[in-house]
Structures are given as C-alpha cells and as structure tokens.
Amino acid sequence: xxxxxxxxxxxxxxxxxxxxxxxxxxxxxxxxxxxxxxxxxxxxxxxxxxxxxxxxxxxxxxxxxxxxxxxxxxxxxxxxxxxxxxxxxxxxxxxxxxxxxxxxxxxxxxxxxxxxxxxxxxxxxxxxxxxxxxxxxxxxxxxxxxxxxxxxxxxxxxxxxxxxxxxxxxxxxxxxxxxxxxxxxxxxxxxxxxxxxxxxxxxxxxxxxxxxxxxxxxxxxxxxxxxxxxxxxxxxxxxxxxxxxxxxxxxxxxxxxxx
Amino acid sequence: xxxxxxxxxxxxxxxxxxxxxxxxxxxxxxxxxxxxxxxxxxxxxxxxxxxxxxxxxxxxxxxxxxxxxxxxxxxxxxxxxxxxxxxxxxxxxxxxxxxxxxxxxxxxxxxxxxxxxxxxxxxxxxxxxxxxxxxxxxxxxxxxxxxxxxxxxxxxxxxxxxxxxxxxxxxxxxxxxxxxxxxxxxxxxxxxxxxxxxxxxxxxxxxxxxxxxxxxxxxxxxxxxxxxxxxxxxxxxxxxxxxxxxxxxxxxxxxxxxxxxxxxxxxxxxxxxxxxxxxxxxxxxxxxxxxxxxxxxxxxxxxxxxxxxxxxxxxx
Ligand SMILES: [Fe+2]
Ligand SMILES: [Fe+2]
Ligand SMILES: [Fe+2]
Numbered sequence: 001x002x003x004x005x006x007x008x009x010x011x012x013x014x015x016x017x018x019x020x021x022x023x024x025x026x027x028x029x030x031x032x033x034x035x036x037x038x039x040x041x042x043x044x045x046x047x048x049x050x051x052x053x054x055x056x057x058x059x060x061x062x063x064x065x066x067x068x069x070x071x072x073x074x075x076x077x078x079x080x081x082x083x084x085x086x087x088x089x090x091x092x093x094x095x096x097x098x099x100x101x102x103x104x105x106x107x108x109x110x111x112x113x114x115x116x117x118x119x120x121x122x123x124x125x126x127x128x129x130x131x132x133x134x135x136x137x138x139x140x141x142x143x144x145x146x147x148x149x150x151x152x153x154x155x156x157x158x159x160x161x162x163x164x165x166x167x168x169x170x171x172x173x174x175x176x177x178x179x180x181x182x183x184x185x186x187x188x189x190x191x192x193x194x195x196x197x198x199x200x201x202x203x204x205x206x207x208x209x210x211x212x213x214x215x216x217x218x219x220x221x222x223x224x225x226x227x228x229x230x231x232x233x234x235x236x237x238x239x240x241x242x243x244x245x246x247x248x249x250x251x252x253x254x255x256x257x258x259x
Numbered sequence: 260x261x262x263x264x265x266x267x268x269x270x271x272x273x274x275x276x277x278x279x280x281x282x283x284x285x286x287x288x289x290x291x292x293x294x295x296x297x298x299x300x301x302x303x304x305x306x307x308x309x310x311x312x313x314x315x316x317x318x319x320x321x322x323x324x325x326x327x328x329x330x331x332x333x334x335x336x337x338x339x340x341x342x343x344x345x346x347x348x349x350x351x352x353x354x355x356x357x358x359x360x361x362x363x364x365x366x367x368x369x370x371x372x373x374x375x376x377x378x379x380x381x382x383x384x385x386x387x388x389x390x391x392x393x394x395x396x397x398x399x400x401x402x403x404x405x406x407x408x409x410x411x412x413x414x415x416x417x418x419x420x421x422x423x424x425x426x427x428x429x430x431x432x433x434x435x436x437x438x439x440x441x442x443x444x445x446x447x448x449x450x451x452x453x454x455x456x457x458x459x460x461x462x463x464x465x466x467x468x469x470x471x472x473x474x475x476x477x478x479x480x481x482x483x484x485x486x487x488x489x490x491x492x493x494x495x496x497x498x499x500x501x502x503x504x505x506x507x508x509x510x511x512x513x514x515x516x517x518x519x520x521x522x523x524x525x526x527x528x529x530x531x532x533x534x535x536x537x538x539x540x541x542x543x544x545x546x547x548x549x550x551x552x553x554x555x556x557x558x559x560x561x562x563x564x565x566x567x568x569x570x571x572x573x574x575x
Contacts, residue, residue: 036309039556041336042340059322157559
C-alpha cells in the first residue's frame, strides 16, 4: 500500500470512528434526559442501563479515534470541544425524546441497524474496531430486544398507545434513511475492505423492522418517501446545537481544568 | 390475660431476642403502620432524590463523570424499588404508595427540596447527603422487620460507594483551580445545614422515637446520629481544605466530640411544610412522570392481557 493511500484510509477510519462515537454519545445524552422521569420504575432503570452502555461504547470509540488522530487528545476533548459542524452523529440520534413511545421507537430503529452493522464489524480487518464491535454487539442485542418488545407492546396495547406510536413511526421515518447512505469516509473504508457497505444492510434492516411492526400491528410507512440526510457530514437539525451547548458548557466555561 | 396482650408480649419478646419479624407473622397495627410510613418515606426519598442529581446528567463535565452519575442515579431508582417491595410485604401496593406521594400526603426527605446549582453540588450531595443517609441507614440493617433490614443491607453497600464518589468529586474540585475550589466551598456552604437537618428534629421534639426504639425500627436517636455524622465529616472537610460553615464548630476535648452552632429549625419546618425552594417542582416532576406514563402502563397491561388470552385459546 502506498503511503498517501494509507493516510487517506487512516483519516477515513478516524472520521468513521468519530461518527460511531458521536451517534452513541448523542443518543446517550438524550437518554440521560429520561432519568427520573420514566413511566415505570423498572423501565427508568432499563433506559439508564442502555444509556450507560452507549456511554461506555462512546468512550472506547473516542479513545480509539484519539489514537488514530495521534494528536494526544483525550476522549473528553473529542466529546466536549468539537462544534456542531464537526459532530457526525446520525440525525436520528439527536431528535428530541418525545413521549416514551417515540424514545423506544428511536432506539429500536437504531439498534436494529447496529445489530447488523456490528455483526459485520466484529470481523473487520481493523482489529481494534473489531474488538469494540464484538463487545458492543452483546449490549446491542439486549437493547434491540428490549426496544422491540416495547414497540410491540405499545403497538398492540391500547387504542391510545397504538395511535401514539404509529404517529411517532410516521414522524421519525424520514431520519432512518441516512443510516444506509454511505459518507465519503464510509465509501473509502468499504473499498478498503474495512467496513461493510451500509447500502447492503438496508434490505435486512427493513425485513427486521417489518416483522416487528407486523407483530405490533403497525403500518409500515412509505419506503420511497424522502429521507433526511446530513448528520454524517455535520449538517444537523437545529436540535444538536442546543444539546452541545448544554453538554459542553462546563468544559467551555472553564477550559483546561480537571474534573 | 387476654389473648391480645399475650400476642403483643410474644411479639415484643421476639424483638427483644433479635428475632426478625416476617410478613406473615402477627404484628401490632401500630407497628405495621409505623413501618409503612417509615419505609415508604424512605422509598419516596430515593425516587425524588433522583431529580436533583438527574439535573446535572446532561451537563456532567467529563464522560466518566457522566457515566458514574448516571449509574448513581440509577442505583437510587433500584433502592426505591427494593423499598416499595418491602412496603408491599406489609400489604400496601406500590401504586397506592406512589399515589400517596403525588397527592402530597406522604413525605420524603426534605433535603431534596434544595436546588442543585453547580457541578460541585454533585460532590456535596454524594459526600454529605449519601453520607448522612448511611449514618441513618446502617443501624437499619438490623431493623426488626426482616424485609426492611434485608433491603437496607443492599442499599447501604451502594450508598457508601456514592459517598466516596461524591467526596472524590469534592476533593478534585478543592485541589483544582481557584474557581473550582470556590465552587466546592460554595456547595458545602449551601448543603451543610440541610444535611445536618436530615437527621430530623432534636430528641426533645421527636414524637415517635421512644416507641420506635423499643420496636427496633430505630436504633439511635436523631441527636446521636447527627453528632456521629458531624464528628465523622468535619475531619474530611479539613483534609481537603474546605471550611464547614459553622462559626461555633469546635472540638470539645472533654466530651470527645464537636460542639456545633444552633440549627435553624424554622427553615427545617418550613421546608417540611412545602415552602422549600423546590418542593413544588419535585412533586410536579413526579406527578408528571406518573400521569404522563399512565398510557404506557395501560398499554403494557392491555398487551399482557391479550397475550394471556391468546395463549389460553391456543391451549384450548
Ligand atoms: Fe439510595
Ligand atoms: Fe437512601
Ligand atoms: Fe445514594
């Protein structure tokens, strides 16, 4: 491999790992908002568990991104000192919590994708990425199961719960397509054989979602509708700026301190 | 001797012999009532106590602190669960207990009616509030009512983690920049007196102490525990270079304990009565969680019912 190409791949890998980390962090941050406000004590605890797993994954990924960057940055530098336009998280992750149904649905749609992605990434030729994926996959399997069960429960529960979650499905759907549209970095890494082609995960994902929605007696939205995009290239919805302002404020206000 | 008196004597004899009372055992009504009140108040304190710290989850200054805080607040939810279960063994459902909280009928620890204004409050709460809770709760691991005592054993283990984590936050801030140290001192200034008040009114004014001590659902008086807490905490503050906001605080060589200044009981009773800075918000947050979650709970039970029916018709 020539050196220029190698550097390109290294850069793409770093960006990609940041993208994975950012999505987990932003979703974890959203989950933090639920803590103490859940509808059922046991589910409050279950959501916190997922949040903790996501934060754990975030930290491993940022630590890896930092070594790839080689600028001796820390996980906290990457989380707290990057701006809106530098965050690469999926738009799906930053959408406000809505009601409990919206939150479990957002989680389900993401975890269904993660399940497929991590299952491939655990065999990646990049060993560090493979190791993180393998560990995360165990957690993701649990998150997927929990969230799918709640989608089914709410869909096939009462008239009210069904109409609420159907409405959430219709609203959130436009943020799901982005998962399957590869960024330039993803394309580079796919060509280099390091990550799977996300385009190819769509069919299997749709199959999983269709199955769960059928059991939940929910209607599938029109799959040819317009899909929002931009998260991976740092063009976000208006929500992210507020999230970062809140999350980063102490680090910004008191730069360079130990906490 | 009437049979009732006999039962009461046997009950007290068991307690005196340190034999645990279990849910199916006979117990005086007043014992049951006192326990329901005490344990449910404790359960509510765990749950309401999630709110002031939950307030900083999205603003924690590092990923590690964020995760640790989330785990801590989650632990408190777990404590609430154990304790609601202990109340259920006394014949009161969780739903009923929660409804008593949100209707304002039941009380919870007043400490949670104070606001968390800076990150240092996460340190002060862990160190002082969880620290005071431990003082109160360690003796309850030997409470006469079995399910309560067993719940407290699990709770106390985690509370001592929380206390150390909180102290560690304070230590980090106190040895940090001038601004961080100021933040830590300010948090101590605001949380010290409310923490001292967590032990409740002085023994002279504490109505239920004597009977509860006899029943062994209280092992020490409020003043004893308060003194113990102060004696343990003052050196910890000194060690990290923070000053306890009490100008009368002084080591009393003769008594072998600290003398401390007068407590503002007027403030205490005001907060108990609902006039604390956050009473309204805390109760409202719990009420909202409960009412806004009703459709989820309804859906879950409707779904469970449908499933059971489908399973039954399959078998048939
Ligand atoms: Fe607790
Ligand atoms: Fe407690
Ligand atoms: Fe605690």
